[in-house]
Amino acid sequence: MTATVLVVDDEPDLETLILRKFRKQVRDGGISFLFAHDGVDALQAIEQHPHVDLVVMDINMPRMDGLSLLEKLQEREDKKSAIIVSAYGDMSNIRTAMNRGAFDFLTKPIDFADLEATILKTIRHVEVLREARRRQAEAERAHASLSRYFSPELAKRLAVGGDDDDMQVRWREIAVIFTDITGFSSFVETAVPGVLAELLNEYVGGLTDVVFAHEGTVAKVIGDAIQVLFNAPGDQADYATRAIACAQALDQRAEAFRERWKQKGVDFGTTRIGVHAGPALVGNFGGDRFFDFTAYGDTINIAARLEAANKTLGTRICVSDSVASGARKFSGRPIGDLVLRGRSEPLRAHEPLSATQFHAPVTEQYMTAFTKLEHDCAAAMSAFAALVGTHSDDPLASYHLRRLLNGAKGIRIQVG
Structure with a gap:
């Protein structure tokens, strides 16, 4: 890469002497030179040639001296490296120049061997700075992109390339959360655009904060729907526990x-949540040009089906037995063996509960009724009827009672 050096000096013969001294480097394409007679000309030259890497300038010049030019250069976003040239007896100004950011200095009369060594040394310094800035810019761009998906600390770690292997597409055990909002399409059709934008930004931003607080990965945000991964990209031994707590x-x-x-008078729909754990193909599927960290496989599909099953069951959270059994001290109640859309084998599902809800008498009453459901539907019907009679606000108990009244039996439930 050719380094461009701007020489600023009002001595008429200097241009010829420099081009003669550096003729080999110029011929080989290592260095190119521009020349200006004072600070005003120099600033115009830099505007026309912003790729200038290095400025070699005299201190004493007409119209604008070297110190003033140096100050102007330091105000630029792309601060140019500078070498100051002045008489040996002018050490006070040279010291001022160094304090204002000059990289090095030369004294007059110029020793051209010293000039060559100083220019080459400064060019090497410029190349190091350029590479550092390039890496910083890449890291900042990567961090901005990764911050959409990962918690701030993980994004920072991934942005510097420390965990590149975690971005590669591969099979791994994960937990997946799917969220969706009931009636959102209808809501969009009637909502005022300004209100809709404010509402969605607050909603998605708030839920993303929750995900990052549990160190989850936001794989997708599609309108109102959010897909979250745990145990990806990095390993999380407690990923099942995290996923349920996050849900x-x-x-x-x-x-x-x-x-x-x-x-505020806005009827926003209920958020439904599905959680499942299992193997999936996970990684960056965007190649070199586009970053798309996501997951594919049956595990993902099941989590989405569990989210949709909430609509039938009346629940807001539905988690599979695989994630519930993998979680530490899971607190919840069984929903049944769900036969999800597109599947023939049933999947045991649960509704997670808080510690207070789990130890409440109503949960024990539900467990008793559910146990009867597995063996004696008539007894189960009476038990669920008694439960709904005292807790009519329990949608899952009401759902089981309706099933039994409509002639359904057992805990196998067709949904979707």
Whole structure:
């Protein structure tokens, strides 16, 4: 790469002497020179040739001296490296120049061997700075992109390239969360555009904050829907526990959000959440030109189906047995063996509960009724009827009672 040097001096013979001294470097394409007679000409030359790498300048010049020019150069975003040239007896000005950011200095009369060595040394310094700035810019761009997906600390770590292998596409065990909002399409059709933008930004931003607080990865945001991964890109031994805790925190944030907007007269839909764990193909599927860290496979599809199953069940969170059994001290109640759309084998599903809900008498009453559902539908019907009679606000108990009244049996449930 050719280095461009701007020489600023009002001595008429200097241009000829420099070109003669550096004729080999110029001929080989290592260095090119521009010349200006004072600071004003120099600034004009830099505007016309912004790729200038180095400025060699005299201190004493008409119209604008070297110190003033140096100050102007330091104000630029692309601060130019500078070499100051002045008489040996002018050490006070040379010291001022060095304090203002000059890289080096030469004294007059110029020793051209010293000039060559100083220019080459400074060019090497410029190349090091340029490479450092390039790396910093790349890291900042990477961090900006990664911050859309990962928690701030993980994004910072990945941006500097420390965990490049984690970006490669490969099979790994993960937990997946899918969220969606009931009736969102209809809501969009009637919502005022300004209100919709404010509402969605607050909603998605709030849920993303929850995900990052649990060190999850946001794989996709499509309108109102969010897909979250755990144990990707880095290893998380407790990924199942994190996923369930995150799902419950997302539910709490979404419900608080919905209530807040309801008080403003906006009827925002309920957020439904599905969680599943299993193997998936995970990594950056965007190649070298586009970053798209996501996951594919049956595990992803099941999580999406569990999210949709909430609509039928009346629940807000539905988690598979694979993620519940992998979580530490899971607290929840069984929903049933769900036969999800597109699948023939049933999948045991649960509704996670807070510690307070799990130890409440109503949960014990539900467990008793569910156990009967597995063996004696008539007894189960009476148990669920008694439960709904005292807790009519329990949608899952009401769902089981309706099933039994419509002639359904057992815990196998066709959904979707």
